[in-house]
Amino acid sequence: MEGDTVVSEVASTLLGVENLSVTLENGRPIVQDVSFTLAAGETFGLVGESGSGKTTTALALLGFARPGMRIVSGDVEIRGERVALHDEGAARQLRGRLVSHVPQDPATNLNPALRISESIADVYKAHRGSEGADGAVRRALERVHLPVTSDFLRRFPHQLSGGQQQRVLIACALVCEPALLVLDEPTTGLDVVTQAHILQEIEHLHRERDLAMIYVSHDLAVISQIAERVSVMYGGVLVEEGPTREVLTRPRHPYTLGLARSIPTHTVLHRRLHGIPGVAVGGVQTGCPFEPRCEQRVARCGVEAPPLERVGASVVRCFESHRTPPLGVTDQIAIGQRANGAPVLSVEDLLAVHQHQGRTVVAANSVSFTVGVGECVALVGESGSGKTTIARTIAGLHKPAGGRIVLAGEELAASARDRPRALRRRCQIIFQNPFESLNPTRRVIDEVMRPAFTLRGLSSSQGREEAGELLSRVRLPDRLAERYPAELSGGERQRVAIARALIAQPDLLVCDEITSALDVSVQAAVIELLVELREELGLSLLFITHNLGVVASIADRVLILNRGEICEEGVVDDVFVTPRNPYTIELLEAAPSLHIAAQ
Amino acid sequence: MRIFRFARTGRGKAGIIVLGFVLGVALIGPLVAPYDPAALVSAPDLTPSRAFPLGTDALGRDVLSRVLWGGRSVVWLALAATVGAFAIGTAIGLVAGYSRSLVDPVLMRTVDVILSFPPLLFFLIVATSVGTSELTLIVGIAIVLAPGIARIVYSATRETSVRGFVEAAVARGESTSAILRREILPNILDSIIANFGLTVTFSVLLVAAVNFLGLGLQPPAANWALMISENRDAIAINVWATVAPAAMIAALTVGVNLLGDAVSHTLGRSDIGAPAITRVEGT
Numbered sequence: 001m002e003g004d005t006v007v008s009e010v011a012s013t014l015l016g017v018e019n020l021s022v023t024l025e026n027g028r029p030i031v032q033d034v035s036f037t038l039a040a041g042e043t044f045g046l047v048g049e050s051g052s053g054k055t056t057t058a059l060a061l062l063g064f065a066r067p068g069m070r071i072v073s074g075d076v077e078i079r080g081e082r083v084a085l086h087d088e089g090a091a092r093q094l095r096g097r098l099v100s101h102v103p104q105d106p107a108t109n110l111n112p113a114l115r116i117s118e119s120i121a122d123v124y125k126a127h128r129g130s131e132g133a134d135g136a137v138r139r140a141l142e143r144v145h146l147p148v149t150s151d152f153l154r155r156f157p158h159q160l161s162g163g164q165q166q167r168v169l170i171a172c173a174l175v176c177e178p179a180l181l182v183l184d185e186p187t188t189g190l191d192v193v194t195q196a197h198i199l200q201e202i203e204h205l206h207r208e209r210d211l212a213m214i215y216v217s218h219d220l221a222v223i224s225q226i227a228e229r230v231s232v233m234y235g236g237v238l239v240e241e242g243p244t245r246e247v248l249t250r251p252r253h254p255y256t257l258g259l260a261r262s263i264p265t266h267t268v269l270h271r272r273l274h275g276i277p278g279v280a281v282g283g284v285q286t287g288c289p290f291e292p293r294c295e296q297r298v299a300r301c302g303v304e305a306p307p308l309e310r311v312g313a314s315v316v317r318c319f320e321s322h323r324t325p326p327l328g329v330t331d332q333i334a335i336g337q338r339a340n341g342a343p344v345l346s347v348e349d350l351l352a353v354h355q356h357q358g359r360t361v362v363a364a365n366s367v368s369f370t371v372g373v374g375e376c377v378a379l380v381g382e383s384g385s386g387k388t389t390i391a392r393t394i395a396g397l398h399k400p401a402g403g404r405i406v407l408a409g410e411e412l413a414a415s416a417r418d419r420p421r422a423l424r425r426r427c428q429i430i431f432q433n434p435f436e437s438l439n440p441t442r443r444v445i446d447e448v449m450r451p452a453f454t455l456r457g458l459s460s461s462q463g464r465e466e467a468g469e470l471l472s473r474v475r476l477p478d479r480l481a482e483r484y485p486a487e488l489s490g491g492e493r494q495r496v497a498i499a500r501a502l503i504a505q506p507d508l509l510v511c512d513e514i515t516s517a518l519d520v521s522v523q524a525a526v527i528e529l530l531v532e533l534r535e536e537l538g539l540s541l542l543f544i545t546h547n548l549g550v551v552a553s554i555a556d557r558v559l560i561l562n563r564g565e566i567c568e569e570g571v572v573d574d575v576f577v578t579p580r581n582p583y584t585i586e587l588l589e590a591a592p593s594l595h596i597a598a599q
Numbered sequence: 600m601r602i603f604r605f606a607r608t609g610r611g612k613a614g615i616i617v618l619g620f621v622l623g624v625a626l627i628g629p630l631v632a633p634y635d636p637a638a639l640v641s642a643p644d645l646t647p648s649r650a651f652p653l654g655t656d657a658l659g660r661d662v663l664s665r666v667l668w669g670g671r672s673v674v675w676l677a678l679a680a681t682v683g684a685f686a687i688g689t690a691i692g693l694v695a696g697y698s699r700s701l702v703d704p705v706l707m708r709t710v711d712v713i714l715s716f717p718p719l720l721f722f723l724i725v726a727t728s729v730g731t732s733e734l735t736l737i738v739g740i741a742i743v744l745a746p747g748i749a750r751i752v753y754s755a756t757r758e759t760s761v762r763g764f765v766e767a768a769v770a771r772g773e774s775t776s777a778i779l780r781r782e783i784l785p786n787i788l789d790s791i792i793a794n795f796g797l798t799v800t801f802s803v804l805l806v807a808a809v810n811f812l813g814l815g816l817q818p819p820a821a822n823w824a825l826m827i828s829e830n831r832d833a834i835a836i837n838v839w840a841t842v843a844p845a846a847m848i849a850a851l852t853v854g855v856n857l858l859g860d861a862v863s864h865t866l867g868r869s870d871i872g873a874p875a876i877t878r879v880e881g882t
Binding site: 392395396397416417419421424428429431432433436437438439440441442447450451454455497500504 | 762763764766767769770771772773781782785786788
């Protein structure tokens with residue numbers, strides 16, 4: 001049995017990658033010694049967080065290295081043909097015909113000045129000449145289920161939705177009928193429902209054409225839905241590879257385990273997430289790249305690079321993989337106190353609009369909800385649902401067109417400036433993008449202590465002292481206090497933003513998509529921190545997000561926002577188990593889940 | 600201080616040397632000048648000799664002494680006018696860029712009107728109505744140069760005022776002046792400094808042009824720009840009387856620009872150069 005599978009695998013090998021290494025021009029390694037094979041018609045997932053080298057690996061399969069990088073060694077063979085790794089002209093001969101690439105962001109990867117048909121035909125002409133381009137464009141559009149009407153062919157990218165743009169990009173990749181498709185985060189940045197449609201499309205292509213695919217993503221849950229085999233990368237090294245089910249249910253590498261434990265899933269409620277301690281370091285150093293963050297490291301991990309070893313059905317690059325504990329059932333978060341007494345925040349009949357080129361766009365329409373003392377309420381919606389506008393209105397940054405916002409029994413003025421200091425102090429907002437929310441010219445400690453002065457009137461020395469305490473409370477090492485934001489990672493910056501909110505001693509924290517710009521393991525650590533702070537300080541949270549998994553983990557109650565209106569609200573345990581509104585049902589069905597895939 | 604990192608770059612070093620030389624001549628020159636710059640010491644239009652290394656001018660004054668004396672007023676007028684222009688322009692740009700009321704269009708349209716006015720015509724009007732003095736020269740040049748700076752500061756302010764850290768400051772109720780001073784100004788400083796060099800150049804050229812036309816300082820004051828104007832008729836006889844002051848003006852503008860480029864370059868790079876992981880998810 002075992003022998004048979006190996007033989008048939010070798011016989012139908014489509015892609016073979018051996019000892020692929022990519023470095024920066026200065027010699028710093030980005031990807032080191034990556035090897036794997038892919039059978040015809042197989043879907044292979046390549047998972048990793050920022051800086052893991054997954055995109056670089058994927059591009060190297062096309063013989064391409066991004067500016068500033070160089071493929072230094074390795075062998076890539078597709079259907080018996082060697083991909084030229086150093087000769088751009090020769091590599092071009094293979095692209096389109098043997099292998100093609102679907103990039104991440106359709107909004108920036110489609111030329112806005114070209115019509116859809118031109119964009120797709122360009123790819124065909126580049127590889128096959130202009131003859132037969134028309135028919136090929138139509139066939140490619142059909143395969144991704146886009147209308148093949150002349151009206152649609154003449155459209156420009158901005159006239160399409162995000163999902164349609166992504167389909168056009170896939171059509172570009174398919175137009176020369178390659179044997180292998182490399183998809184680089186094709187659904188990142190799309191709404192969950194659209195993402196589910198695109199994934200179905202990819203699944204469909206896979207089954208219909210027996211097309212081999214490499215799916216690159218940071219999202220293990222998405223990969224688990226479509227890939228048969230998965231490979232996990234960390235710090236430029238392939239650390240674990242195996243059948244998807246095996247890797248998810250019984251991770252053998254401590255990093256894979258950490259990743260699995262940090263991914264929130266909406267099918268398991270109130271699960272405590274565990275982040276991976278420390279910060280990912282790009283590039284390969286001596287020994288195992290995960291060594292500085294690993295909980296089961298031994299002395300030689302720091303000096304010797306572990307080889308790939310077969311463990312069960314997977315191969316793992318770890319000396320101590322036999323010690324990796326099973327995934328197990330992780331502990332539950334105690335459900336916060338149910339709202340009792342007067343709520344901290346009550347929003348009544350809120351109407352918020354945007355003026356856009358003379359038109360009025362309604363962002364929030366008769367939105368009413370409350371947040372109780374010590375409660376965590378999640379406001380869930382897709383992009384454009386108005387959730388950020390609601391947060392900004394509560395923070396006094398956007399003037400509402402109607403309705404009332406009552407904080408701690410007092411009605412709030414529309415503009416933050418007109419609110420009394422005590423009320424401004426009670427409600428603090430944390431923004432989505434940690435790369436934008438800290439003043440780049442101010443040191444961390446000064447940034448954190450500022451609200452202590454503005455909102456509480458503390459002296460500079462008192463503020464500095466409290467800021468220092470808060471920085472250690474959000475688990476930032478002391479040495480970061482005197483640094484500038486540019487020297488911090490995304491997760492660290494978001495912790496600084498949390499500390500800056502906490503120093504005001506607020507009753508309510510409004511968190512606007514605060515983890516969406518972070519890697520999953522970092523997201524888990526930030527959520528972990530918020531859960532702890534809630535338990536310690538009795539904070540109330542209004543948690544705004546599009547990620548249902550995060551909601552399931554952290555929230556007590558949930559509000560589902562659709563086109564500016566709340567379409568369903570209730571306790572998380574009810575809404576997630578027995579959703580009533582069709583939109584909620586659609587959202588829950590579309591959200592990828594590790595848990596379901598593992599079953 | 601990261602602002603001083605420019606001194607390590609090649610451009611920064613060259614700028615320091617060139618500008619140091621010009622400023623040295625302007626400041627120390629009068630102390631070492633062999634003759635009184637206004638004294639008629641010899642026959643007119645002599646070519647360089649041992650006694651007069653750069654010859655004499657049309658009136659028989661020592662060119663070297665006049666070059667050594669003539670920098671002070673050029674440097675001082677140009678720098679004062681530039682600083683004035685930046686003070687006015689930055690204030691207008693910041694207030695107009697941050698304000699979301701009527702203040703913005705009122706200020707910026709005024710700026711546009713001034714921008715559309717030919718600078719020399721403006722001086723002619725000022726000089727004929729108020730008369731010429733150092734003060735009118737400085738204020739006049741500052742007013743002419745301020746609109747360009749206001750435009751740059753305005754757009755930089757607009758961009759910065761929607762960033763998260765400014766919104767955070769608004770949400771905690773910081774005063775407008777605190778937001779402009781603490782949050783916005785430090786973050787647009789690199790685009791302001793990048794324009795400093797260019798503005799000094801314009802300012803020097805304006806000082807020179809105004810003096811050349813006789814609207815600024817009056818003879819017999821020693822001034823590089825004035826010297827070019829006085830000696831241009833005799834350029835075939837003693838070329839040094841024109842070339843020496845012209846070269847000094849050129850060196851001043853080149854030096855300031857090298858320095859300005861170096862400073863803004865190192866400031867602009869500071870965000871990228873930091874050893875941090877600044878990638879957003881999935882990139």
